[in-house]
Amino acid sequence: MAVIAVLGLAAALALPRASSIAPAAADAAAADIASAMRFAQREAIRTGIYQLVSVNPMTQTLKVYRTTDKGDVLATHPVDKRDYEISFANNAMPRATIVSSVFTYQAGASANFTAFGPDGNPVKPKPDKLPGQTPGTLLGPKDAPPLNEEGKVTIRYGDVERVVRVTPVTGRVTF
Numbered sequence: 001m002a003v004i005a006v007l008g009l010a011a012a013l014a015l016p017r018a019s020s021i022a023p024a025a026a027d028a029a030a031a032d033i034a035s036a037m038r039f040a041q042r043e044a045i046r047t048g049i050y051q052l053v054s055v056n057p058m059t060q061t062l063k064v065y066r067t068t069d070k071g072d073v074l075a076t077h078p079v080d081k082r083d084y085e086i087s088f089a090n091n092a093m094p095r096a097t098i099v100s101s102v103f104t105y106q107a108g109a110s111a112n113f114t115a116f117g118p119d120g121n122p123v124k125p126k127p128d129k130l131p132g133q134t135p136g137t138l139l140g141p142k143d144a145p146p147l148n149e150e151g152k153v154t155i156r157y158g159d160v161e162r163v164v165r166v167t168p169v170t171g172r173v174t175f
Contacts, residue, residue, distance in 0.1 A: 022158035029096030029155045030162035030175040032086055033062060037166060037173040040064045043075060044116040051075065054113035055101035055153050060089035096157040103151035114151055114166060122147045122171045
């Protein structure tokens with residue numbers, strides 16, 4: 001009886017601590033996504049090359065990359081110098097999950113990715129459709145439809161949700 005009472009008391013003390021982790025963990029996951037978006041935007045401005053950010057709820061991954069005539073090339077993470085890809089699924093510990101990723105463009109199309117152009121504005125990348133263009137390249141800014149409304153990436157940790165937002169025109173990233 002005494003052992004059960006001690007275990008019950010320990011569980012009662014541990015539960016509030018475990019639930020207080022959720023907001024901090026959700027904030028950390030949202031900060032990771034926001035940092036990736038900001039990095040892609042700054043990299044596009046710095047290099048003059050479109051940088052794409054794909055946030056896939058099905059695979060629970062985020063990647064920052066650019067397209068070339070040889071296919072997609074992942075960006076290099078500025079801190080650890082590895083490919084800029086974050087997996088929310090490959091971890092033994094409970095992690096935040098990507099609930100949804102929606103970017104709606106003026107052309108009416110929605111996608112789970114966006115691109116930042118050399119001016120830093122978020123646009124929908126389109127594969128080339130013009131004769132003479134190298135396959136895999138992006139069309140120019142006047143051919144790429146801009147965001148029509150705020151792009152949103154929703155993440156969840158436990159019962160806590162956070163939304164990372166990308167504003168049209170400026171590409172400001174907040175959560």
